Amino acid sequence: MKKIVSAITILIIVTLSFNSVFAQSTGKITGKVIDQKTSETLIGATVSIQGTTIGAATDVDGHYALSGLKPGKYTIMVRYIGYQTKVISDVDVKAGAATTLDIAAVPSDSNALKEVVIKATYRQETVGALYAMQKNSVSISDGISSELIKRSPDKNTSDVLKRVSGTTIQDNKFVVVRGLSDRYNTASLDGAPLPSTEPNRKAFSFDIVPSNLIDNIIISKTATPDLPGDFAGGNVQILTKDIPDQNFVSVGISEGYNTQSTFKDFKSGYRATSDYFGFDDASRKLANNFPTTNQIILRQLTQKQTIQSISSLNNNFNIYNQKALPTQSYQVTIGDVKELGANKNRFGTTISLTYRNSQTVVPDYIQQYDFYNYDSQQNKFSTNIGALANFAYSFGKTKITLKNLYNRILDDQFTYRTGANTNTSTVDNHFYAYDMLEKGLFKSTLEGEHGIGEKNAKLKWNLGYSNIINDQPDQRKVNYAQYEQGGDYIAQVTNLTKENARLFSHLNENIYSGKIDYSMPVNLFKQSTFKVGVSSQYRDRNFDARFLGLIINSNDPNSEAVRLRPVQTLFGQNAINAGLYGLDEIQNLNDRYDANSFTNSGYAMLDSKFGEKVRVVYGLRVEKFDLDLATKDPTAKKVNMDNLDFLPSINFTYALTSKANFRASYSRTVARPEFRELANFAYYDYELLATVQGQPNLKRTQIDNADLRYEFYPSAGQIFSVSAFYKHFNNAIEPLTDNQTSSPTISYFNSPSAYVYGFELEARKTLDFIDESKFLKNTTAYANVSINRSKVTNLDDNTGRLEKTRPLVGQSPYVINAGLQHNELDNKLTLNVLFNRLGKRIFLVGGQTFPSVWEQPRNVLDFQVGYKVLKSRGEIKLSGSDVLNAKYNFIYELDGKPYVPSGEGYTYRAFKMGSNYSLSFNYTF
Structure with a gap:
């Protein structure tokens, strides 16, 4: 809490220091100078205002800035050795504003006997530079x-x-x-x-x-x-x-409304004030002097020590009922740029603080399959705080950048589940889960760019550090069972089970990375750039989990009465003090593991132009990957991976016209298992009603990729493209459901072989080709469609699984995105309508009892209306997302039909999240 207050205070002080912003009466022209044929930035190009002594040289980013200009129209001249001089007229400068002008420089003809000057207007040059950047990307x-x-x-x-x-x-x-x-x-x-x-x-x-x-x-x-x-x-x-x-x-502020949550009944467990700022107040965590696992397992605690230990836990199981508040979002962002010294070196900062809080309700979370017939209500309280602080200093041919990102998310979910489990002797169940998860990410990157020599050679390096935390300080679950119709609901606290346990887990991971790249032009073919680099990444993770619980003494004559208590008083202090509860723990040394991986890479590549139309980017990347993972179980085998991969790639581009490209590519890539997928750690996921288990024998996946693409740019910012691709997987990593027992287990395995192929179509175009009216000129339609097919081959027929052939997990047969954008009133009014749909895809691979779980298609419709006010410095936006509120539906399917082996149902899970509407206001000083 103190850290947040301090950060806000500093931000306010910095904000007040910007009062000079409002007094500006001059403007500036800024932008980049790039090579028209490759989009590479040019270092040291001279940009000047014709007829004056005002000028600047581009930095290592190709960036220039001409500041201190009185409002009016100017003519810009660009000169660079080996390139034609370019003159751009009608560059309009406004007071207190920056006019952005990116410039595409044209290489000179080596046979030219005299200087050639190219003339263009501001609008022509802006369009031309955008064209160049769109068309000249290295890869698809x-x-x-x-x-x-x-x-x-x-x-x-x-x-x-x-x-x-x-x-x-x-x-x-x-x-x-x-x-x-x-x-x-x-x-x-x-x-x-x-x-x-x-x-x-x-x-x-x-x-x-x-x-x-x-x-x-x-x-x-x-x-x-x-x-x-x-x-x-x-x-x-x-x-x-x-x-x-x-x-x-x-400064931005937004208030949101969810159709099934806002102002509706919202249930939650214990709430601390610090939860609103993304931090647990530590009341849920285990005390520092809490008994060790051995002390609990070996029954080394006296009754007094047991009572003290139980009392140190947060035993507040109250259910608080209130009205869900609207979603709130606030953001403050500061940007500052200063020109230093006679050379006008630039120092810039961008600092931002964000805050978001939402309270959402899923009233009907349905799970009806096998012997489950459950209906849950989920209530999630979520806080997200974030900070970004970027600093950059550009001087001469050098730029040093320090970029920092911090984000913290606190999700506190309360679940109330009712329904029957026909695999047990119970008639009905009332299940309660209090589940808080804290996630934090800090990432810092120090980067340098240096122009070397006179030939546009460039050295680029960066050093990175990341820290990730993922904590569940006290996930609590309690189930009440009814054994006969109309009978009492009795708390199942006579032993420690997956429905009566408290999980305390902590994950901490540090990542260190570094890389260095060097590129330089070489005299090879018509025009070539040689690039070489090395990189390293070291990951170090520590994970610890403890499964604890309170067990009632069934021999005590008062135990039955206590088990009939409501959950709010089930673990009341009077019952604890009376010694009715003991402390137990499920010991599994595989629940704690340490892991690290070390990836070292090196590459060499050539970017070559063969004549005016052909460009080929080709080379080899070599990656050495080492992994070590060990649990706390001394008898368990350690997991080790030691892979050396040679990854060639080639990207071919043929310029059919000045506005169209044909591309082809081939590459080999890999996919490596994650720590969690390799760790032999079993975790019961009460939402999935399954145990998630790692698989230490996983191998890396090797993938061969091939692509073809035609792309056409009718005008700047518009595109039409068609792509086709094919991928072959060797040892694809997929999640697997083993459901031979009453408690399903989700694990991971390597499919021997699989392939994916498909095509994509993308189009973005203004509608003035229909009619040249102003309305259609200001309207842009866009759509992208992806059609995909995949198949896992060489499945083992001896496993007894229901499916002998199927697509890859997570692979959708089609994806559709479409939208309309319209501007009115000189761009003061903007309207945007967006649509998304994807085909059904496998969520989990099936087993012997059930086939795969398929996520069904759903239509998503979003919109936004924005209007600029206060001399366009402010903007009001009305937004709607997931307006149709289509159901998320996951069902068991075999041969394209719902699969019901025992007549109990086939819905793995189904729920709605509600539609979201928000009204926001942003103002820029």
């Missing part, structure tokens, strides 16, 4: 810019990624590219790899990065040697803002 990729993000209702990166061609989001936060599940995708933030934020899967929770801090997102769907080799679907690269174009202070 898709992306989204900060400008498009502003026009959508998306509040975090996971929402934004749903708009990218061939991309969907699972569980509202995990990315799926080309229908391949999250484990086959990787991500980086500001050039450093992003760690897995989940304890039980390889996945990064993209909902923790606020969307308005993103500069751009690029998803590379084909590999190049300078990218990490552990992906098959896509490599998601997120860049946050560092040096802003101008000083600003931005």
